[in-house]
Amino acid sequence: MIIVMAGGRSTRMGREKPVLKVGGKPMLLRVYGEAEKVGEAFVALSKNTPKTRELCLTEGIPFVETPGMGYVEDVGWLLQEFGPFVSISADLPFVKASDIGSIAKAFDGETSLTGILPLGRVPRDLKPVVYRNYAVVGLNTVGAGEEKFFELSNPLLALNVNTPEDLKLANEIARLVGR
Numbered sequence: 001m002i003i004v005m006a007g008g009r010s011t012r013m014g015r016e017k018p019v020l021k022v023g024g025k026p027m028l029l030r031v032y033g034e035a036e037k038v039g040e041a042f043v044a045l046s047k048n049t050p051k052t053r054e055l056c057l058t059e060g061i062p063f064v065e066t067p068g069m070g071y072v073e074d075v076g077w078l079l080q081e082f083g084p085f086v087s088i089s090a091d092l093p094f095v096k097a098s099d100i101g102s103i104a105k106a107f108d109g110e111t112s113l114t115g116i117l118p119l120g121r122v123p124r125d126l127k128p129v130v131y132r133n134y135a136v137v138g139l140n141t142v143g144a145g146e147e148k149f150f151e152l153s154n155p156l157l158a159l160n161v162n163t164p165e166d167l168k169l170a171n172e173i174a175r176l177v178g179r
Contacts, residue, residue: 126169
């Protein structure tokens with residue numbers, strides 16, 4: 001099962017990120033479209049994302065409403081309600097089905113895998129979250145067991161759209177790569 005996480009408050013952006021357009025298409029539709037190529041997928045939203053709910057209803061995308069108390073709490077709630085799953089942030093506009101498929105294939109249903117990129121693969125204009133010389137990306141698996149890193153290869157996974165500047169950069173990249 002693949003869950004697109006789209007229920008955050010978007011405080012750094014100042015507006016709901018999943019409905020913002022990259023390359024002329026809402027980020028949620030970009031991410032969900034890739035996820036459903038891999039397997040059963042739905043969107044996790046919350047009271048914080050009414051426009052995202054509206055988009056899901058309009059597009060016929062299945063969704064569930066989480067308590068909306070925070071990312072960690074919502075992930076825990078989803079694990080309890082649905083069991084182990086692949087988690088993708090709705091603000092990863094350049095995630096590909098192959099990225100999702102690779103982490104899903106490695107998932108044993110127990111071990112949580114945190115998607116990472118070696119810093120050498122990260123384009124220099126991006127400012128990812130860094131941990132132990134790796135960029136941590138918003139593509140993971142969630143299980144009840146131990147946590148491990150899972151190395152991905154798509155350098156554009158390092159672009160997590162959190163700020164207006166990130167959105168501008170994502171649109172520039174989309175124009176350049178034709179996505």
